[in-house]
Amino acid sequence: MKDLKQLKEQWAQQHFDKQYSKEELNGFLQKKSTYSIKWIFYLSIAEFLIYMALPLLSPNYYESFAYYKSLDLFGFNIFMRVMGYALLLYFMWRFFQNYRKITVTASVKEHLSTILSTRKAVSQYFYANVGLLLIFTLVVFIRSFQMDANLIGLEQENISFLMISFIIGLVVAIVLGIYGVLYYFVYGRFLKPLKRNEKELKQLNP
Amino acid sequence: MSTPNSETEFVALLDEHQNIIHKICRLYTNNEVEHEDLFQEISIQLWRSYGRFEGKSKFSTWMYRVGLNTAITLYRKEKKRLNTQPLNDQFTAIAQEEYNAQVDEQMAWLYQKIKDFSEIDKALVLLYLEDKRYDEIAETLGISAGNARVKMNRIKERLKKMLG
Missing domain, CATH: 1.10.1740.10 (RNA polymerase sigma factor, region 2, helix turn helix motif)
Known part of the structure; x- marks a missing residue:
């Protein structure tokens, strides 16, 4: 191959074995897309609905309120729950913004930016949830040792504070682990194809 | 719609x-x-x-x-690489009577060469070989026409080097 001009000419001359018929092309249009970002928004709606339905799904939901009240944490409990809803609503709004913006007809740069913004929002959502869960658990845990007669009783029965802390820490770690795995499977499935776009976006920026 | x-x-x-x-x-x-x-x-x-x-x-x-x-x-x-046969075995042009073996060979060589290019560079190669104007390239990629020109010159240099 001698030069670029010749390369261009040959490029224009290339043919492809595979030529789909109109029937085949028509069939493609009916197939399912692997479009990821819209699913992230739908998932957040599903999550919100499950969150809203929790009091109905769990018969003992309100019993925990009485326990928090006994620890003088009723207000804190309500505050954290409201924060949980606010967080979810805020991220739903962000997912919706991306959902609205995402379109394959945008320029490659705009498209890459929206995809990266979605990835960022999903990971921030995960960390914000974990943070909220940790703060809540920590506060309830400390207060329980100060005010819960059963726990104070355990201490008196020579079960060390360290041992109880370890067990509770382990339970929290397992809960967080399950949350992480669920998150990975549910959202990760849709995020996987969106990886590695950052490098490409950087390449487009002068 | x-x-x-x-x-x-x-x-x-x-x-x-x-x-x-x-x-x-x-x-x-x-x-x-x-x-x-x-x-x-x-x-x-x-x-x-x-x-x-x-x-x-x-x-x-x-x-x-x-x-x-x-x-x-x-x-x-x-990248599962289900089939490691070279691409030219699978997608080559044999449809027409004036089947041009040389074009086919050269294209197989070209596709193989640019396989390791970044996703954006592949896009630039495509737009260059399709003879798109700078303003069209800029619009497709979402960059300025000036930036498109710079990127296109780099790609041309890279292709030239490849052609030896």
């Missing part, structure tokens, strides 16, 4: 320009299965956004944009 009429019209356009999609697929995939998968995905994305196609640009120009976006961002199959 879609009426039976517009579907027929769209399929006719898709049929007419299907080689554009084949070129994108050959650039961004490693085997026949992936090629077909990506072809389908691009067709679906084109059809879904067809209602928003206002005809301001040529249908083919609009296809590059949708096709490249789909290939670069949405279509991310793990």
Whole structure:
């Protein structure tokens, strides 16, 4: 191959074995897309609905309120729950913004930016949830040792504070682990194809 | 968006320009299965956004944009390399009587050479070889015309070097 001009000419001359018929092309249009970002928004709606339905799904939901009240944490409990809803609503709004913006007809740069913004929002959502869960658990845990007669009783029965802390820490770690795995499977499935776009976006920026 | 009429019209356009999609697929995939998968995905994305196609640009120009976006961002199959046969065995041109073995060979060589280019560089190669104007390249990629010119010059240099 001698030069670029010749390369261009040959490029224009290339043919492809595979030529789909109109029937085949028509069939493609009916197939399912692997479009990821819209699913992230739908998932957040599903999550919100499950969150809203929790009091109905769990018969003992309100019993925990009485326990928090006994620890003088009723207000804190309500505050954290409201924060949980606010967080979810805020991220739903962000997912919706991306959902609205995402379109394959945008320029490659705009498209890459929206995809990266979605990835960022999903990971921030995960960390914000974990943070909220940790703060809540920590506060309830400390207060329980100060005010819960059963726990104070355990201490008196020579079960060390360290041992109880370890067990509770382990339970929290397992809960967080399950949350992480669920998150990975549910959202990760849709995020996987969106990886590695950052490098490409950087390449487009002068 | 879609009426039976517009579907027929769209399929006719898709049929007419299907080689554009084949070129994108050959650039961004490693085997026949992936090629077909990506072809389908691009067709679906084109059809879904067809209602928003206002005809301001040529249908083919609009296809590059949708096709490249789909290939670069949405279509991310793990590189399984199901079939390690060279691409020229699978997608070569044998359809016509004046079958040009040399073109076929050179194209197989070219696709092989640019396989390791970044996703954006592959897009630039495609737009360059398709003889697109700087303003069209800029619009497709979402960069300034000046930046498109700079990037295109770099790609030309890289191709020249490759040709030796």
